Amino acid sequence: MANIAYPPSYYAASANPAPARPALREDTEADVCVVGAGYTGLSSALFLLEQGFSVVVLEAARVGFGASGRNGGQIVNSYSRDIDVIERSVGQQQARLFGEMAFEGGRIIRERVARYNIDCDLKDGGVFAALSAKQMGHLEAQQRLWERYGNKRLELLDQRRIREVAGTDQYVGGLLDMSGGHIHPLNLALGEAAAVESLGGRIFEQSGVTRIDRGANPVVHTAQGKVRAKFVIVAGNAYLGNLIPELAAKSMPCGTQVIATEPLSSDLAASLLPQDYCVEDCNYLLDYYRLSADKRLIFGGGVVYGARDPANIESIIRPKLLKVFPQLKQVKIDYAWTGNFLLTLSRLPQVGRLGDTVYYSQGCSGHGVTYTHLAGKIIAEALRGQAERFDAFAGLPHYPFPGGRALGAPLTALAAWYYSLRDKFGV
Numbered sequence: 113m114a115n116i117a118y119p120p121s122y123y124a125a126s127a128n129p130a131p132a133r134p135a136l137r138e139d140t141e142a143d144v145c146v147v148g149a150g151y152t153g154l155s156s157a158l159f160l161l162e163q164g165f166s167v168v169v170l171e172a173a174r175v176g177f178g179a180s181g182r183n184g185g186q187i188v189n190s191y192s193r194d195i196d197v198i199e200r201s202v203g204q205q206q207a208r209l210f211g212e213m214a215f216e217g218g219r220i221i222r223e224r225v226a227r228y229n230i231d232c233d234l235k236d237g238g239v240f241a242a243l244s245a246k247q248m249g250h251l252e253a254q255q256r257l258w259e260r261y262g263n264k265r266l267e268l269l270d271q272r273r274i275r276e277v278a279g280t281d282q283y284v285g286g287l288l289d290m291s292g293g294h295i296h297p298l299n300l301a302l303g304e305a306a307a308v309e310s311l312g313g314r315i316f317e318q319s320g321v322t323r324i325d326r327g328a329n330p331v332v333h334t335a336q337g338k339v340r341a342k343f344v345i346v347a348g349n350a351y352l353g354n355l356i357p358e359l360a361a362k363s364m365p366c367g368t369q370v371i372a373t374e375p376l377s378s379d380l381a382a383s384l385l386p387q388d389y390c391v392e393d394c395n396y397l398l399d400y401y402r403l404s405a406d407k408r409l410i411f412g413g414g415v416v417y418g419a420r421d422p423a424n425i426e427s428i429i430r431p432k433l434l435k436v437f438p439q440l441k442q443v444k445i446d447y448a449w450t451g452n453f454l455l456t457l458s459r460l461p462q463v464g465r466l467g468d469t470v471y472y473s474q475g476c477s478g479h480g481v482t483y484t485h486l487a488g489k490i491i492a493e494a495l496r497g498q499a500e501r502f503d504a505f506a507g508l509p510h511y512p513f514p515g516g517r518a519l520g521a522p523l524t525a526l527a528a529w530y531y532s533l534r535d536k537f538g539v
């Protein structure tokens with residue numbers, strides 16, 4: 113079978129050198145077999161190795177081939193639904209656990225970068241930008257909520273202040289979170305993979321898992337080999353397909369697109385984002401952007417089903433970019449790519465066990481850079497017998513998409529359209 117390469121993107125073009133790992137061609141054993149080398153799989157592997165477990169990671173394509181190597185690179189705290197929504201569904205006491213965990217993923221990333229010397233252009237500072245007074249009201253409430261859960265690195269920005277951090281007249285204000293920030297996402301994944309191997313973990317690429325025999329002694333099969341393990345962690349997220357039908361039923365892969373401009377002059381780049389913070393607006397179908405280390409504007413937005421061709425992607429995203437920064441009219445787009453995140457109906461992560469030995473975490477629904485790093489930690493805790501935090505997530509209710517994936521995609525497209533109207537008319 114032909115090897116699966118990274119799809120063309122700015123990240124693939126600017127990736128740090130990394131070895132092409134071999135495919136699994138043997139029968140082997142480990143304490144833990146991880147399916148998928150995105151942030152969820154790599155973070156789990158790293159925490160487990162640090163605690164003395166032996167780990168094999170099986171990746172269908174390349175390290176960071178999925179969302180982890182294609183995303184906007186924004187370190188956004190909390191979850192795709194905020195803690196107040198969780199408070200309403202699980203009660204105050206349980207919600208406190210979620211609140212305490214909401215800012216941990218960003219700390220884990222920074223700790224990983226420092227400990228393993230990962231070169232991924234890490235920058236501090238992320239801005240939530242309000243397009244209306246109503247959205248500004250939500251940000252004020254978010255500040256109070258996040259401060260209550262311990263994030264004291266927040267600053268509300270009025271219209272004058274936000275103009276100082278984002279060179280556009282689009283916004284009425286914003287919220288700056290200095291514990292947010294941005295990274296080169298593929299280089300973070302590649303650095304974490306190198307860290308996994310430095311601790312003795314084995315990673316096999318081009319090794320799609322075709323079957324998992326569940327039970328007391330699970331066996332994970334690929335086309336040319338198998339891994340016997342005490343535990344299996346399923347971390348295939350939106351790229352898992354139907355390997356585990358009960359997980360597929362409660363989640364929906366969604367395509368979302370990103371473009372990268374040609375490198376901008378230092379003056380132009382500094383006029384767009386003078387402090388080099390990343391920005392996301394407060395719409396449901398949000399626009400988000402930041403500068404790369406070589407001063408390209410990386411801009412993503414919207415959810416489009418099936419848009420793959422770069423020209424098509426540029427035609428979707430460029431108008432959004434020009435709405436925010438009309439001054440970039442003459443700027444060339446060098447790269448356009450698409451990636452899949454996994455949506456759940458509640459927009460909260462889906463976490464749990466299949467029997468006693470197979471664990472999973474998936475479905476962060478758009479904001480996953482921080483949560484996936486936390487996921488690795490709570491899975492490792494659970495495998496060590498400390499499952500309180502894992503079980504808090506596992507206890508969140510999840511419902512199947514009506515009609516399953518076949519009907520769910522059009523329904524989700526309809527929901528996206530509905531939310532785009534809400535964004536447009538501010539209702």
Ligand SMILES: Cc1cc2nc3c(=O)[nH]c(=O)nc-3n(C[C@H](O)[C@H](O)[C@H](O)COP(=O)(O)OP(=O)(O)OC[C@H]3O[C@@H](n4cnc5c(N)ncnc54)[C@H](O)[C@@H]3O)c2cc1C
Binds near residue numbers: 151183186320352
């Ligand atoms: C375009 C885009 C922009 C985004 N921007 C942001 C952002 O700026 N900030 C933010 O917080 N979040 C963002 N996200 C979401 C975030 O990237 C994801 O939530 C996160 O990366 C998911 O990580 P993961 O490890 O769970 O999944 P993935 O990174 O998708 O990794 C899953 C891996 O499993 C592998 N796999 C699947 N099936 C198998 C199998 N059967 N056998 C072996 N391997 C398998 C895949 O090949 C893949 O490498 C974005 C997502 C996309 C798509």
